[in-house]
Amino acid sequence: MAADSSTASSPYAGLDQPAQRQQARLFRIYNHYRLVISLMLVGLLFVDPFTADTKFRWLDYYQAGVASYLAINAFIALIMLAGFQPRQRHITLSILLDILIMHGLLLASTGITNGLANLVIVSVAAGNILTPSRMGTFYAALAAICSLGISGWAVLAINESADDIVRAGSLGILYFAAAFILQGISRRMIRSEALASSRAKSIVELEQINQQIIQRMRTGILVLDRFGQVRLANAAAEELLFGAAVDEAAPAYQPRILPRPLKRGLESWLKSPGMRIEPFQASSTSPLLQANFTQLDQERGDQILVFIEDMSKVTQQAQQMKLASLGRLTAGIAHEIRNPLGAISHAAQLMEESPNLDQGDRKMLDIIRRHSKRVNGIIENVLDLSRRRAANSEQVDVKGWLAEFQSEFQQTQDDGTEAVIELLAEENIPPARFDKSQIEQVMVNLCDNGLRYSKQQTGQNKIQLVVGATADGERAYVDVRDFGPGITPENRNSVFEPFFTTDKSGTGLGLYLARELCEANQAHLSLVDDKKLGCRFRITFAHPGRMI
Secondary structure: OHHHHHHHHOOOOOOOHHHHHHHHHHHHHHHHHHHHHHHHHHHHHHHOOOOHHHOOOOHHHHHHHHHHHHHHHHHHHHHHHOOOOOOHHHHHHHHHHHHHHHHHHHHHOOOOOOOHHHHHHHHHHHHHHHOOOHHHHHHHHHHHHHHHHHHHHHHHHOOOOOHHHHHHHHHHHHHHHHHHHHHHHHHHHHHHHHHHHHHHHHHHHHHHHHHHHHHHOOOEEEEEEOOOOEEEEOHHHHHHHHOOOOOOOOOOOOOOOOOHHHHHHHHHHHHOOOOOOOOEEOOOOOOEEEEEEEEOOOOOOOEEEEEEEEHHHHHHHHHHHHHHHHHHHHHHHHHHHHHHHHHHHHHHHHHHOOOOOOHHHHHHHHHHHHHHHHHHHHHHHHHHHHHOOOOOOEEEOHHHHHHHHHHHHHHOOOOOOOOEEEEEEOOOOOOEEEOHHHHHHHHHHHHHHHHHHHHHHHOOOEEEEEEEEOOOOOOEEEEEEEOOOOOOHHHHHHOOOOOOOOOOOOOOOHHHHHHHHHHHOOOEEEEOOOOOOOOEEEEEOOOOOOOO
C-alpha cells in the first residue's frame, strides 16, 4: 500500500514517456552500482577468511546475506537486460530491500561502526533521487530507526559502547539531510526537465507550423549556397522551377540543378547585389518568373535566400483589370452596338434575296455578314469575362475524365467529316482537383482549334490527347496536339495575349480565356516546344494536396 501511495504522489507519476524512460535509466545505473557492491562484499569474504570469525557476530548469517544480496541484484540486472521496464512500485520495493538488507548485514557484522553504514546513506540518497516525494522521507526515517535499533540492541544485549547510539543518531541526521537536500534538487531538476520538454515540444510545433506555411505558400522559396547548389526548396519552388519538365524520357528523380536563366541571374547578383534580374522562364511550359535574392546570413554570407514570384499572375491581374473595365464598358454599350449590328445583319440578309445582285455585290454582303458575326463574338467573349463564376473544384481521375471527354466531344462533331481523336495515356496518373465544366471549356477550345488547323494543313480532322504525370510524379497534365502549320517563333510569346490572332475570322480571345480558366483552377496552360509538326498545348494541374 505504501508503494502504491508513493506512485500516486511521485513527481514522476503522470509524466510523459521520456521522463519515465529517464527514471528507468537512473534505476538501471543504481542497480549496476548495487551489483558491483555485492560482488565486492562477496569477494572480501575470500580475501581474509581466517580472521573473519573475530570480526563478525554471526559469520554464517553475514555470508548468507551477502550471497542473497548478490543473487537479488544479479536477477534484477538479468530481467532488465531482457527488456523489463521497472515501475514505481518496483523501484520503491528495491530501495526498501536495500535499506533492510544493509542493516541486517550491519547487525550480523560488527554493528553500526562497520563501514557498511555509509552504504545506507547511498541507498537513502538514491531513493530520494528516484522517488523525490514523501516516500523519500520515509526511506530516511526507516534507515534512522533501523540504525538506532541496532545500536540500542547492541548496548542492551551485548554491552557495546553507548557511543554507537551517538553514531547512529549522527547517521540518522545524515539520512534526513540527504533526503531533504536531494528531494529539493530532484524536484527542481524534474521541473526544469518538464519545462525544457514543454518548450521543446512548443518549438517542434512552431517548426511544423512554419514548415506547413512555407510549403503552402504560392511564392517559391529557395536556399542556395554561393555556388548555386539548392539546399532547400518549398513546394511552390519545386513546381515553378523543377516540376514542369518537357522530356518524358527523363528519370523521375533528378538532382536539383538551377535553370540556366536563374543561374545567370545569381551570378549577376553576386557581382552586383543591388541589381534586379530580368524575368525568366525555367522551361517552355513554366510561367514567367521573377527572382529576388538576399543573403540569409549577413555575417558569413554563405547562404542565399531566393524568392520566386509568378509574374504571369501579376500580368494577368493587370489584364483582368483592363478587360474587366472593358467588360463593364461593353455591357453598357452592348445594346447600343447590337441594335445597329442587328439592323446591318438583317439588311444584308434582305439584300441577299434580291435577284438583281451581281457577283461583286454578293461578295460585299458576305464580308458584311462575316464581320458582323465577328463583332458579335467579340462582344460575347468580353461579356463572359465579367460574368465568369468562381471555380467549383473537385478531385478528378484525370485519365477516366479525359476518356469520357473524348467520347462526348467526338459525338458533337456534326460537320459531315469524321474527326480522328487519339488518346494516349500513361500509367499511374495522379489525381487532380479542378472544375470539370471550366476545364472542359478549355479542352473544347483547344480541340476545335486543333481540328481546324490540322484540316487546313493535312486535309484531315486529327488531334492527339495525351495524359501523363510531371517529372516529380505528383501532378497530372493533359496535352492537346494538332498537326497544323504550327506557330512561328516570333508569335509564340503572344498567343495567350488578348485580341492576338493569326486567323482573320478569330476574335483573339479564345486562348486568353482558356488560360484564365486554367489559372482560376490553379492549373497552367502553356505552349510546349517539342520540335515536332503542329502545336502542342499542355494543361498542368496543381498538386491536389497543396491547392489553396
